Amino acid sequence: MPSIRVVNLKKYFGKVKAVDGVSFEVKDGEFVALLGPSGCGKTTTLLTLAGIYKPTSGEIYFDDVLVNDVPPKYREVGMVFQNYALYPHMTVFENIAFPLRARKIPKEEIEKRVVEIARKLLIDNLLERRPSQLSGGQQQRVALARALVKQPKVLLFDEPLSNLDANLRMLMRAEIKHLQQELGITSVYVTHDQAEAMTMASRIAVFNQGKLVQYGTPDEIYENPKNMFVASFIGNPPTNFLKGFSVEVEKGQTILKRDDVVLKIPKELETNLKEVVVGIRPEHCEVVHNKQENAIPGTVYVVEPLGRDIIVNVQTDRGELVKVFGDPAKIPSVGEKVFLVPHLEKIHLFNPETEETIL
Ligand code: ATP
Incomplete structure (x- = not known):
């Protein structure tokens, strides 16, 4: 299977810079996700890999072969879309066989390959049905089978599960x-x-506004987000941001202050900033009832039960709503005065101007 290398890819539609200088590589056999909000250029990047769009500039290599001018059908890619794109008048068998018939492969070989892939995807009992007689999940399996039956070298998925x-x-x-x-x-x-x-x-390649913001393993991106955008996009509920903390660096620690709150971070920070944004993940904070060191006061705003966990929404004295995972055995009451105690070794600090991570 080939590796993919994308070098400084740009795709403009008139004035719209859909993809604006993106570079990344996908190793042979690797599974890479392009993640980002609506309109950030993910689909455009994917369609350029497929050869459906021609880059405005930049290069795409499959292995070390430049494929910019190779038409889609010679790229040996399989695509799976959100809307399945099955032919309604054809049976499941015919839908899966379609790409093979187009290549004039012998009938027996087609039959063998369709049945084989249908078995793998557990849809071999549905081969005589039409798409309208299938559930959404079954239709998506058929779409996947149709992409795989060609034995592609690269698989491209565009939000394939969104409709389920x-x-x-x-x-x-x-x-x-x-x-x-x-x-x-x-x-x-x-x-x-x-x-x-x-x-x-x-x-994961995290995209925002046509640019690749961060590329790394899920752990790297979760543990060390590059900026506030990545910190808020990865994790559910997202990272809570508390603004307006002043910074003093002392030997061996960094002291953050806001109103009556003092957070002593056990790490020396090199910074010229006077103020920072504090980022706290919902899973890295306790809700307690007694005032203590490193605690942020607030009032319980609402509690959301999730079965195994609860999400406690605490409104700080500055009016920010902070979401924190809590213990379902200790559900606090709405209106109760509480304190948020963040795990200081896990919090992130951000530059309020550039929104880049500084710790
Ligand atoms: P979504 O998740 O909503 O599909 P996306 O991240 O896949 O979003 P793209 O579809 O790549 O985003 O679109 C990126 C930008 O390029 C958007 O501003 C979009 O409106 C614009 N765009 C995409 N395709 C075209 C096109 N064919 N003509 C003009 N503008 C386009």
Whole structure:
């Protein structure tokens, strides 16, 4: 399977800079997710990899071969879309066989390959049905089978699970990951769902406004977000940001102050900044009832039960709403005065101007 290398890719539509100087590589057999909000250039990047769009500038290599001018049908890519794009008047068998018929492959070989891939995707009992007689999940499997039957060298996914309900999405997420690992096909997967990217991909490319903001493993991106955008996009609920903390650096520690709050970070920070933004993940903070060191006062605003966890929403004295995971055995009452105690070794600090991470 080929590796993919994208070098300074730009794709402009008139004045719209859909993709604006993006570089990354995907290793042979790797599963990479392109993650970002709507309109950030993920799909455009994917369609350029497929050869459907021609880059405005930049290079795309499959292995070390420049493919900028290679038409889609010679790139040996399989694509799976959100809307399945199945032919309604054809049976499942015919839908899966379609790309093979177009290549004039002998009938027996087509039959063998369609049945084989249908078995792998657990849809071999549906081959005589039409798409309208299938559930959304089954239709998505057919679309996947049709992409795989060509034995592509690269698989490109564009939000393939967006139309499925939450349960089915989780099920298919695991199945696609399993299948990709089994087949070892180099894969690029576009999604705006951070949970999908985190759970499926070995590396994630986080996009924003046509640019690649950060590229790394799910752990790297979660543990060391490059800026506030990445810190807020990865994790659910997202990172809480508390603004307006002044900074004093002492030997061995950094002291952050705001109103009556003092947070003593056990690390010396090199900075000229007078003020920083504090980022606290919902899983890195306790809600307590007694005033103590490193505590931020607030009032319980609402509690959201999730079964195994609860999310406690605490409003700080400055009016920010902070979401924190809590213990379902100790549900606080709305209106109760509480204190937020962040795990200081886990918090991040950001430059309020550039929004870049400084700790
Ligand atoms: P979504 O998740 O909503 O699909 P995306 O990250 O995939 O978003 P793109 O579809 O790549 O984003 O679009 C990036 C930008 O380029 C958007 O501003 C979009 O409006 C614009 N764009 C995309 N395709 C075209 C086109 N064919 N003509 C003009 N503008 C386009």
